[in-house]
Amino acid sequence: MRRSQFITSLCLILFCSTSVFAWNDLGHMTIARIAYDQLTDGERAGVISILRHHPHLHDVILKDRPSQVTASEWIFLRAATWPDHIRPPREQTRAPISSHSIYRYHHPHWHYVNYRIRPGQLDTELPAQPMPQFPKPSNPSEQTNLIDQLDQSYLILRGKAQETSHPEIELTQHEIRAIRMCWLFHLIGDIHQPLHVVAFVDPQLPFLKHGDEGGNKLGIRINHASKPRKLHTVWDDMLGTHSRYQDVVNLSERLSHDPRLSVSRLPEYAQNRLSTEFAEESYQIAVEAIYMNGRLPYTPWSKVESHEVAPESVPAVSPQWISQAHTIAERRVVLAGYRLAARLKYLIAHDPASRESIREYEMPAYRSSYRGRTFR
Template identity: 35%
Template sequence: MFPNRLASLFCLVLLLPVNVQAWDALGHRLTAYLAYDQMNDTEQSHWISILQAHPRFQQDFVDAMPADIARLGQAEQQRWQFGQAAIWPDIARGFQGFDQRRFHFPNRHWIDGTWVRDDVPLQGNIYLNMDALPEQTGPANDEITQHSDADNVLTGLVYARYALITQTSPEERAIALSWLLHLIGDIHQPLHTGALFTPNLFPEGDRGGNLTRVDGSNLHAIWDQALRGPSLNRNLAELRAIAAQLDDSFAFEPGQWMLESREILHADVYPDNVIANIQRSDNTGNQLGSMQLRDTYREAMREQALQRVAEAGHRILGTLLNLPR
């Protein structure tokens, strides 16, 4: 179903600002575009009208628009604004004062790796030379929707959907839409769902790869930036090909999406040479320096990132189309 309406996405992506070249920005925007370009005009207008009630619409969706986008006309501007909504919860990190207290919820971007429930039986944590930490049992989706206690990526995602359905305040619905778009992207990034633990080096975990230094950066940042590269054309062509192969099952299953991320985290995120160096440092007490990732690892990581971004966009579409109006 994707190829028919994604033809125009190629030109639009080329107009993205240069500083939006990472999964945490470009990836979020692409997930939103993959969904938006599959909607008909009525559906697009519906979600844009909700977004226009955002309490910071002028500052963050109009004034922040690049000049190249602003010159393209209303349709392209609105598409860009929908993509901006998927990034907006990260923009809120930089707010100050009242706006930060109102809009910035740092715990909603990730989840403690010990958190499990019936449809998520796998911890997100990897344990080296130590026993697993006790599991924390999380609530089911229908329990989350009874309150606004959204303190991790899964509960935040479920609550954002709930708020879109039940909130009567236009401002709150616009905020919920932004969080829904963003958190579907976040839950598809493996390092948002767990961490690596060792008894000495990382007794409290490596913060989803943020403390594991690789290639002069850290593992989390490397995965966030997995779609950076010399050719946006190549990224787009591959995303379209992947999306075209996805089925049309649009069930809202955030637990399943998180489980997929955790399976990738366990199987693919921490390469053998990194694990060996971490274990050696943890056993000997020697300082752990920056480690090198092999080219084959980076290539496989990029393939995983493309798959997850395509799946996130597909699932944004399904989630929005199946919401009661």
């Protein structure tokens, strides 16, 4: 999408909403729920038929399922959060992680890609190449990024590529596809979160020589009465910190029924279909709306942690900045949900095994016992 078209369409909805959205568990599950409501019951059955082979199905994905939620719907929603729930604790030593039954599948570098933003930058065109990783990961499976792995997950699910990452390469083909389905869910969400696509770099400041890690090195306050928080965390927690099922349902249905967020009001949905185009949307938002063309006031987070700077001295962003962030995040969540649904529909329609699951689902005996939601 052209920069002027994208920014114009974005500005038409700014300051129209006071709701808060982002990409913690609640955000990722909301994206999955929006996609869930776009699929037919048979398409959902096709997706679940793939996810049911996940090696962590019972230990992680089905864990804490509310009694009122079917196993199939909970699997669908929690697939989007699995890549975050396999992060090892900070105190975990390196050796046990490589052999741990769950943590060994964690790939920290798959969640983001760093496109450089500089102080005073006005240009919002996506750079030709992302920044090189620093330090360079020793594990070849980590010498990659969000865009590469989003595309790779989609290709593996379509049968157009083979798994090459460790330790996934050791699994059965069914298990690989289930894991890659989770990554597809999750990375579609991550690429729509602007701070998963950028790194703010200032060569004049040593701590920003290699970037701010998507806002993780910058401290701000959301108002003058609040405590300092990392810029990245402000965006990740905008939706809230509780991921109760009913909260996910209420939020996803309210967004899905908001006429301002219908497909016809989201021109970028039809215009942009590639992962790099999704990333460019996020990059444009980060440059102009989040970093304010490099003029965002901040305090180095290291100085907040060390108490070198008093909490009340950390700059607070303006109410206009917060309002704009809310509205943008709302739009990004809905776009991610619609785009996830579109990819799932294509995958299931062209997957022989999934088509067989749909045929079994559509048999009268099975249909009569199903209590899932109907397609809207």
